[in-house]
Amino acid sequence: MTSNEHSPLTRKLSAFVALSEVELAVLERLHQRRRSFVAGRDMVHQGQSEQAAFILSAGWVCSYKLQADGSRQIVDFQVPGDFLGLRSVLLRTSDHSFEPIVDVEPAEVLTSDLIEAFTQTPRLATAILWAASRDEAMVVEHLVGIGRREADARMAHFLLELGSKLALVGLGSKAGFDCPLTQYHLADTLGLSAVHVNRVLRQLREHGLVTFRDGRVTFHDYGGLVALAGFDPTYLDQTGPLLT
Amino acid sequence: MTSNEHSPLTRKLSAFVALSEVELAVLERLHQRRRSFVAGRDMVHQGQSEQAAFILSAGWVCSYKLQADGSRQIVDFQVPGDFLGLRSVLLRTSDHSFEPIVDVEPAEVLTSDLIEAFTQTPRLATAILWAASRDEAMVVEHLVGIGRREADARMAHFLLELGSKLALVGLGSKAGFDCPLTQYHLADTLGLSAVHVNRVLRQLREHGLVTFRDGRVTFHDYGGLVALAGFDPTYLDQTGPLLT
Incomplete structure (x- = not known):
């Protein structure tokens, strides 16, 4: 099998942990059970118990929490190669909801599948935990950003x-x-109003830094945007193999 | 050994996963290497590589990120029974700093110790991952709170x-x-100024809900505070055994 035949998750993990044929086979088996979900309708809802995790190979999903007053805070986005709900698969009740932003067909992974796979191949467990730690580092950055x-x-x-x-x-x-998010998604993510999101995007465009239009984010001045954001990608840990 | 002789982490995990004598022994062995850290001086700093994780059996620690402008966002607090830095032990560079709030003597756990323990006892791995998922659920709640x-x-x-x-x-x-935090800790946690923290604490006290004074948080009207906060403790998953 060439690496292009692997799923995005397999490709992502393989960049960081050299996985054996056996480990790759266990990982690919986790992709077997496909489910279909329609855009805009929760695939897992806050308070639901015994939920599964999902591996996303195409499309976008967001995870969010609703407040009692109806306001919504988006926690993070899942894109191809992401494990969705991995963080909370061990907690018996989902602490947040997942909503597909476009129609998606993720692979469903039950807690028992995951524990079995981890028992068979501790290195694969390490790779998946690395990915989970990285996802959490992004949630922490998000917290810092809002705060x-x-x-x-x-x-x-x-x-x-x-x-x-x-x-x-x-x-x-x-x-x-390419980016299917609306300004409402951005507002609920960044703790801003949709009007404020509009104003900020216009400023960034007028300063020649970035344009977000017609489903596409275009960086005009990547270095300038990095400087404005104080973006230090170290926390993404994307610089080479972890386990060889 | 009676349960009181175990460390707070062991007691916490045992409440959720019935651990065998072998699993308990592996867990207690993780507690062997003690280190000392002085209050107010970082034990792990942002950007440090190859850091260990620590098990806290007494005292308080906070994890935080500094912004380029010097402002600080506290991500979460570690109290007895918590695994500190577990989240990021797999990321090669620490994405945040840890500062002891009082003098602490945690047990140091190297990544290799952890991987070995996980390989020996997958059930213990499950228990520790449960605790990590719960910690992350708290970070997510924190994000929602600020947003x-x-x-x-x-x-x-x-x-x-x-x-x-x-x-x-x-x-x-x-x-x-009992709570050793200052109003500066609260401000850096909640994304407020110290003045604002003072005003909010005074309001909560005047409404007969809670007093925070002289190192002690006293709940006067627990139910009223729960209603004000919209506090639903489901995400803490504290309601009984996970694995029996």
Whole structure:
């Protein structure tokens, strides 16, 4: 099998942990059970118990929490190569909801599948935990962004991080990336109003840094955007093999 | 060995996963290598590579990130029974700093110790991952709080969560808990100024809900505080055994 025949998750993990044929086979087996979900309708909802995890090979999903007053906070986005709900698969009740942004067909992974795979291949477990730690580092950055960054730096940081994440699975570069998010998604992610999101995007465009239009984020001045955001990609740990 | 002779981490995990004598022995062995750290001086700093994880059996630690402008965002607090740095032990560079709030003597756990322990006892790995998932659920709640909760609800939620966390290791109850945090810690946690923290604490006290004074948080009206915060402790997953 060439690496192009592997799923985005397999390609991502293989970049960091040299997986044996046996480990690759266990990982590919986790992809077997496909499920279909329609855009805009929760695939897992807050408070649901005994939920599975999902491996996303195409499409976008967001995870979010609703407040009692109906306001929504988006926690993070899942893109191809991401394990969705891995973080909370061990907690018996999902602490947040997952909503597909486009129609998706992820692979469903039950807790028992995961524990079995981990028992068979501890190196694969390490690789998956690496990916989970990286996802959590992004949630922490998001927290810091909302707590301490100005709206323009917050937006810049978010777009740069998404670009880096997508670049790892061949879906983005320093030129830009395709992006199905609306300004409402951005608002619920960054803790801003939709009006404020609009104003910030216009400022970034007028300063020649980045344009987000017609489903495409285009970086005009990548270095300038990095400087504005204070973006240090070290936390993404994308610089080479972890286990050889 | 009676359960009181075990460390807080062992007691916490044992409440959720029935650990065998062998698994308990592996877990206790992780506690062997003690290190000393002085209050106020970073034990791990942002950008440091090859850091270890630590098991905290007494005292308080905070994890935080500094922004380029010098502002600080506290991500979470570690209390007895917590695994510190577990989240990022697999990422080669620490994405945040850890600062002891009081003098602490945690046990140092190297990545290799952890991988060995996980390989020996997958059930123990499951238990530790459960605890890590729970810690991350708290970071997510923190993100939601900063993004979407008013200052008073944010403070109320934070104090209730800390109380629940401490109750699990016998250090808190619905009456209150001892708390070494300053108003600067609260400000850096909640994304508020110290002046704003003061005002919010005074309001909560004047409404007869909670007092934070002289190193002690006292809940006067636990139910009222829960209602104000919209606190739903389901995400803490503290309701009984996970693996029997």
